[in-house]
Amino acid sequence: MQGSFSRPAAGLLLALGLSGVALAHEPDKTPPHQAWSFEGPLGQYDQPSLQRGFLVFQRVCSTCHGMRNLTYNDLAGIGLTRQQIEETAKAKPQPGTPDAMGQPTTRPGLPDDHLNSPFPSDAAAAAMMGGVAPPDQSRLAMTHPGGPDWLYAFLTGYRMPPPADAPMVPGKFYNDWVAGHMIGMPPPLMNGMIQYPDGTPATVEQQARDMTTFLVWASDPHRNDRHSIGKAVMIYLAALLALAIAWKRKIWKRLKTQ
């Protein structure tokens, strides 16, 4: 049983568990609500923000985190073209079949490869990352308490230098939104660390917002379709209901007029 479960899951759970505890310890501290385009029953993702968020994921997050339930093909959902998907996949070498001598090889990535963790195994990831494997991000926005608001608060919640009364732990960073305010993950975002092709100023807040949008999309990739199909279905059913009520009334009137 244990063998059949991967360690990143354990790492993810550990991380989730810890931050869950943090919120439980400070019940008055819910992350401030942000306005999101994807909120509510009819919300839609902001496509340019998704693409910017993917850029941040690719340059920053994916150096430590996997998003292994997604394939490169799935990125069509944020509006990447076939060519962009192929190029993105190709840039990520994947383990290939062993060569004639039995030596491991690599091959260029293909669109149906998964967005795997950069570490060979979760044990290796945990060993290299100070004991905790970076959690997989496939469903992070859905499973983490606080959801998108927490993600945004967390990504913008590092304090450098930490407050004077905070304990100093080597290799740990101060963040307002994690358990004990200490986390091994260094501040991932910096002003202007990335240049957005669409010219949007890449402030930490903007990057955090784009990254959060992308993570929410990853955890619920069909939300746009779901909402627009839902609208059409409801309109159709409402029209059908009007007809059905008219038919029913017409039939049941026979009993009254007799």
Next chain:
Amino acid sequence: MTQPDPAPRTTLPPAAMTGLAGWVEARLPVISAFRAEYIDFRLPRNLNGLWNFGAILTVVLLLMLATGIFLAMNYTPTSAGAFLSVEAIDRQLAGGWLLRAMHMTGANLFLAALYVHLFRGLYYGSYKAPRELLWLSGLVLLVMVMATAFAGYMLPWGQMSYWGADVITKAVGAVPGIGPSLEHIMTGGDHLGDVFVHRFFVLHFLLAFLVVGVVGLHVTIVHVNGSNNPLGIEPRTPRDTVPFYPYYISKDLVGLIIFAMVFAALMFFWPNLLIEADNYTPADPMQTPADIEPEWYFLPFYGLLQSVPSKFGGLLASAASLLILFALPWLDHSPVRSMRFRPLCRIGLFGLVAAFILLAVAGKHHAQGGWLIVARLAGLYYFSYFVVLLPLASRKEKTRPLPTSIAAAEGDQ
């Protein structure tokens, strides 16, 4: 003065059927049987909206089978592959997210509709003679659907699947004597793994089709005995009834569309009301979630389970809360069926509904603190309704006078 209902316009003597229809009809009278049971079949004319739920449940069951078969084709019943295959259905399979959304929403609303259907039976006394077998077959269906829903919830093999399985198998293991053996049969080994997932996948699939079989029986029984109605008095003359087509077809259609709108709204706009986010974290035997709770439709039984200090006692109480329903036709002796004419039992029944909901809320709070007292009181009331109130009221209650006929009550003299 009312004329008899206009003669059915569709009738054609079976002998007059020609061609393939006539050929089949002469050998197996399915066409005339369908006509008798679904077109000319007469039902009390006063059925209200609560009588739509039979048709609704049938349609949801068909939807569950249709979507379930396609999900099964893409599902991997192993502890390592289950979660990933469900993710692949949701993400990479074309339209897979919609199939899965329909199946999940369907499961929730199937149970919801079943509870409404059950309440209707309780309120209008549909369990009384001559419909005891109808009631019993319905309860068998309830138990089977619960088992199917539980088995289905195991299949994504997320944290809630795993830890739900852990709680239930251990509860079964607490049965004195045979418990450990039963637990072993359920888990298929020393721990919850491949064998368990595979077993529950087969069980889920098998039970779904067995449910279809028992639904067939249930519908047959209702067609033999006829439907009860809100007045709880049997139809006496043709004026008391109307044919299924077009009267109840048109009414069921309206009910179905309203239900479909609720279904669609939940599925498309508010899926998070039904989704347990924790189940999107893969099962991990090393990490117990802070909060293990079953799906909402099991919460009343979970509340009861937790309100009893002993594990086995809790299991017994939960099981008894279902089993006592089987005895209902013999606990309630009152000749009056409908609660409309039983003022005392009517209040008692609303109390029962309140107790059921309170048990669910207490279950959600793990019957801790004040909720433990609430759960115990609600549990006590739940059982007293059946074993004290109904038998006593059967003898002492002063019922209101019954109308002479359905047509009369409808203002049609």
